[in-house]
Amino acid sequence: MLESFFQPKSVAVIGASANPDKLGYAVLKNALDSGYAGKIYPINPKAGNILGCPAFASVEDIPETPDLAVVVIPYPQVPSALESCGRKGIGSVVIISAGFREAGYEGMKRETEVIQIAKRYGIRVIGPNCLGVIDTFTPLNVTFAAGTPPKGPIAFMSQSGALGTAILDWSLAGSRIGFSKFVSLGNKADISEIDLMLAWADDPHTRVILAYSEGLPDGQAFMRTARQVSRKKPIIVVKSGVTQAGSRAVSSHTGSLAGSEQAYAAAFKQAGVLRAETMQDLFDYALGFAYQPLLKGDRVAIVTNAGGPGILCTDALERAGLSLTRFESATTTALQEFLPDAASAANPVDVLGDALADRYHFALEKVASDPNVDGIIVIVTPQAMTEIEATAKAIGETAKQIGAARDIPILSCIMGEYRVSEAVDKLAADYGVPNYPFPERAASAFAAMRDYRVLRDHPDPKPTRFEVDNDHVRAVIRKVREDGRVSIGDSESREILSAYKLRIPQAKLAATADEAVAFADQIGYPVVLKIASPDILHKTDVGGVKVNLTNANDVRDAFDLIVYRAGRYVPGAVIWGCLVQEMLPKGMEILVGMNRDPQFGPLVTFGLGGIYVEVLKDVTFRVAPFDQTQANEMLGEIRSHHLLDGVRGAPPADKAAIIETLLKISQLVTDFPEIVELDINPLLVYDQGRGAVSLDMRLVLASK
Amino acid sequence: MKPLYITAVVTFSGKTALALGIGLKLQAAGKRVGYFKPVSTQPFISGGKVIDEDADFVKRSLGLNIPTEELSPVVIDESLFDKILHGKANRNFLDDVKAAYQKASDGKDVLIIEGGSSLREGYGVEVSPVRLIDELDLPTLGVVRYRSGIFLVDDVLALRDRVGAAGKDMLVGAVINSVPAEAMDHVKGKIVPFLERQNVRILGVLPQQHTLMSMTVDEMTAIAGGKTLVKGRGDAIIENITVGAMSVETAMGYFRRILRKLVITGGDRADIQAAALETSTTALLLTGNLNPTSTVLKHAEERGVAVVLVPDNTIDAVERVERYFGKTRLAHPEKLNRFRETLDAHFDWARFMSVFG
Structure with missing residues (x-):
């Protein structure tokens, strides 16, 4: 899918220019410099020779049919250029030109016109108003970014082109991160996150898919595709514009309502998509997934040369729901024999501040070989005698020898910058061990791995159908x-x-x-x-x-x-x-509701009624339709879920009755899309086996 | 020729609608129907002339060709009012009305005379409803708008006493207008029998209708002033007014429940505007002279929703529009049709004809 965007046999650059001030120059220059092996055809009405390539006045004059055309011309000429591509039989076009939907009302009309032309010829379009496309393995760079990023296992799509340039520039600074593909989505007039996820699902060069998104085109379609793709490789998304002010900004961009924060959270979870709150998280997680094996269990070991960072890391792991493993006794014994008396042979392993590379290496070998260890975070503080380069090498060797063999991830946390940056670059380049400047960030990368594993292994929903009227x-x-x-x-x-x-x-x-x-x-x-x-x-x-x-x-x-x-x-x-x-006997008051989200559709709410909902906002969400497993998870997700199990001698509530209600509401709002709001408040739930009664319900239909 | 004077106790009761509804009904029954409005306090400039907008609409709807000065012989505009205050009017208004009355009755079977906007009108020019009824011996039909049970009783009895003030039995009956659904049983079951016992014939109890309380986009635009960004349909109906000043989630809750509405919000509230456009909205009134984004305008255009931008802040814009809302003119074909249907269903024609003759 979409191969001709990434591995075209030949490329036409419409608007290629010999003038270095023009974008058409930058795009052509990048394409030539990227080492692309196919033919590049500059298209320019003045024809002649541009950067050593013979140019053509129109794509229709090229002796063969290029797989890909890149459009870098002023917007008034874009429709006719696209017509030419269509007549020539070019099936894939990247429109870099701006002046479309982002430019106001007239631009929006132009965009519609352009997409109609594309549809007529069956052309797929990336953009308009984008930075372009990079594939580092082909290799091909048809962007106007400054340079081509290093090769690597990360595929990145960005709704913001400018953010893309910043990330690419950052990747050029060290050798800590590399990309397989980069796509600037622009206005997403045709190709969106959904198409790219699907295209990258089976790409052998891509281990992790990243996206920066301001809004998704079709929430339900996104969920379906992401659910398939996330079983194959992790998808990590930063979704901006989720706060009230943020969503207002999105609305003024798009003119339509943004999906709610809760809907995004629920939909991502259901689709197996990892959500990163910040760009920093996005790349912290990405590094772990890209360069290390997946964390297969929750038992983590820490090896450190300082107490403080070890404790910080322990806290962060526990907060994230991961555990500090207990070593096998053979490991502890070996560590005790070798390490100085003052050192700690238990987890976190403290090799002490005077540890040289060999002590680290020994400890790491023992810890990495312990079958109770699912993953390791190695903390190195740059103390006076610390052998930074050699210690980094020890970490790398352990990852290469034992980590790879046992298929367990090792993350390094060599702290500092001035003395350590060279070693960190080398560790990443030679061994693929990502480094995190602070232990909490390494811990959160592990947490993301655990989350992904749980999401990936979540079975496909099997919705129950009830016999209803x-x-x-x-x-x-x-x-x-x-x-x-x-x-x-x-x-x-x-x-x-x-x-x-x-x-x-x-x-x-x-x-x-x-x-x-x-x-x-x-x-x-x-x-x-x-x-x-x-x-x-x-x-x-x-x-x-x-x-x-x-x-x-x-x-x-x-x-x-x-x-x-x-x-x-x-x-x-x-x-x-x-x-x-x-008048019914007293029972536990539960709220079951639904609000149709503009992005994802029926968002079902569950929570305990009364103050739990109104004051504590202790509620959880799922996008319908969902199944019994998911309904059951909802019950466990609220903070007050212990109340359902019965506290202080109270008998447990009839959870089965709540689940049945949730599933029936899921079915109702799926069968009747005209229902836009629904509330059962309260659902009176009695003791286990005694059922539940819907005391009060209200519904609102779509006005149309 | 038989005259029928139609009056009301308070303004905006539905007098014009009733005059026109009855006129059209009598026309349909083959009668030659005339119409005039002796006193007008709602001047409106059209074609360089001061006219009464309602009266003009009735005239056109009945297909009458009467010169403006005969349609409304006494139009109280600013300058006439000023002359009256200075004692310089130098007109016998009653004579003018009588003259117009004679002309209007010429060749007609029935002449419908529409009273001013309330029973308390016309005293300043010495042609109060009571005086007119007495001078011209006008059989009178009163329309009373429902406000509450007790107001209704007082309004109808006040009508009875005013119309009967000259000692003649000129009251044909009363029509109760705009009764909300929840009050209907109470009005029909208890209030009407009580009023009948008080010697007032209740000839109709008309249910409240949102369409009739509505205003059109053109009316709203005229009231709000400002600049039209998306034209929409000028004759589209606005039945409700909502203000979008809250969070978009809260707004969505309201917007979904309120149909055919005008949403008043800041020009910069793209989220509220988007929410409005996804629900049943007739028009957007944007405030603060803040231009909305082009995407919002495009969506509005696609959905046929009018967008008007005003310099006022939201509170002022709301006040301005609300002052007129629910009191708008009948001058809209859909409204008129709806009112005629209502009249057919809820007005006792047989009884009216047996009294009026």
């Missing part, structure tokens, strides 16, 4: 639509819940106090009265709920009071009367 739901929705409403009130929600065979309390809508009393008499006291109005969503806020009414007089008084208050607090609200409902 979708026709009934459809009928309720139709009725609401016919009324010209979008909010679905309590009594209609009850019908939907019943159609999905979710338990609801006995209840009836009473238009008058007399009807309310009659029904209460029939089902028996005590009862609950709730205002019935499609316009009132938070019933308790307007005094619209009265509980524990034990006789007819109380019911009558409550009815009048509730209707009076509702009319006062929500002027103009349509009031149908009151819902008279059986």
Whole structure:
């Protein structure tokens, strides 16, 4: 897929120029300097010879059909250039030219025009408004970046071209990082993150896929593709614009709503995508994945020549949920025999400040050979006698001999800069051991490896289908639509819940106090009265709920009071009367909700009700549809999950009933995309085996 | 020729709508219907003339060809008001009205006379509704807008007493307008029987309708002032007003529930604008003279949503629009049709005709 962008047999550079001030010069120069073995055809109306290559007035004049065309001309000429490519039969085009969607309304129209031309000829497009494309293995560089980065196992796509230039420049400084591919996505008018992930999934030169993204084109499609690809190799994404101010910036860029932070977090998790909060994290994680084997267990060993950094590292590992391994006794014994008395032979292994390279080497050999060790962080502080170069070599040799054989990752943390940078560069270049300047960053790289392993090994979801009455739901929705409403009130929600065979309390809508009393008499006291109005969503806020009414007089008084208050607090609200409902025994209050995210679709919420939701925001999210395993995980993800298991002698709650409710809601919101909001609050959950009852639900339909 | 005077207790009760609705109905029944509005306090400049916008709309809808000065013989604009205050009007307004009345009745079976905007109008020019009814012996139909149960009772009884002030029984009946759904049972079940016992014929109870309380994009644009960035459809209906000053998540919650709305927000709130465009929105009123991004404008254009930019801050813009909202004119074909349907369904024509004759 998309091979001709990365391994074209020949390339046309439309707008190639002999003038060093032009981008067309920089692109052609990079292409020539990158060592590209194929033919390069500069296209320039003045033809002649550019940088030693014979130029053509149009791609249509080239004797063969190039696989790839790179467009670096002013935007007004882009459509006709694309037409030429189409007529010539060129299937892949990188449009570097700016002046499209990013340039305002007129630009947006131009972009649409260009994409229509591309569609007509079946041309795939990267850009417009981008920096270009690099493949270091082909090798080919058709960007206007300053230089070609070193070869390496990292493929990087960036929605920001400028950020790309910065990263590439940084990679040129040392030999600590190398790239297999770099793509500047630009406006993503055609090719997006989704296409590139798929294209790179089976690329033998790429071990890890990185992306800087401001917004994804199609959330659900992204999730499907990422789920497949992340089983093969890690995908790490920095998603910017997730705070309120950030998402406003994204909206003003795109003109559409950004996905919410929660939706991104849930979707990435479900798709097996690792999320990096910062660019620094992105490359910290990438280095580990790119150059070292994956961390296969959670047991980490630390070898250090100083106490403080060792403790910092221990804290960071534990915080990340990793553990400090306990060595086999043979390892401890060997370490004890060899190391000075003051040293620590237990984990973290402290070889002391006077450790020379040989002591490090010995300790590392023993630790790396211990079967209880899944990964090692080696900390070196540059003390007066520390043999920095030789110690780095010892680390490298251990990684090469034992780490590779046992397939365990070794990360180095040679701290400092001035004295150590040469050794660090050499360690990376000669042995592929990445270095982290501080122990916490090495620990978080291990944590990312662990996270990836868990995400990768997560089974594909197997959604359960419940036998439900979708026709009934459809009928309720139709009725609401016919009324010209979008909010679905309590009594209609009850019908939907019943159609999905979710338990609801006995209840009836009473238009008058007399009807309310009659029904209460029939089902028996005590009862609950709730205002019935499609316009009132938070019933308790307007005094619209009265509980524990034990006789007819109380019911009558409550009815009048509730209707009076509702009319006062929500002027103009349509009031149908009151819902008279059986009074249920106390249970645990749970919230199950759904909000349709602009990016990813139905985002289902779960949490404990009341203050847990409103004050502590202790909730967790999944993008529907999800399966039983994922629903079960949701229950374990909230901070207060112990309450579900029963604390202080309380019996455990009926988790199976919560999971069933979550799965049914997942099915409902998947089957009915017109539902944009849904809340069951509370779902009353009883002790294990006693089920759950949906006490109150509200729904909102899309307005269209 | 039979005259029918249509009046209301307070302004914006639906008088013009009722006058036009009844006029069209009588026309459909084969009657030659005339119309005029003796006193106008809502002058509007059109074609260099001061006219009454509502009256002009009724005239056109009924297909009448009456010169403006006969349609509204007394138009109280600033300059006339000033003359009255200085005692320099030098006009007998009652005579002018009577003259117009004579002309308007010529060759008609029924003449509909629309009262001013309320029962308290016209005293300054000595042609108050009570005086007109008395002088010209006008059978009178009152329209009362529902505000609350107790106001309704007071308004209808006040109407009865004012119209009967000259000692003649000129009140044909009353129409109760704009009753919200939740109050309908109460009004029909309890208030109407009470009023009937108080000798007022209630000829119709008309339900409240959002379409009728709405304003068009053109009306909103005229009220808000400012610059139109995306034209949208000028006759598209705005039924609700919302303000987008909160977080986008909160806004989305509101926006999803509120249909055919005007969203008033800062020109720089791209997120709120995007949220509005993804829900049922008729128009965006952007404030602070901050131009929105081109992408927002493009989405608005694709969705046919009007975008207007004003220099005011959001609070001022909201106040300005709200002052007019719910009190807008009938001058929109969709609104008129809806009102005629409502009248057909909820106005007791048989009883009206039996009293009016």
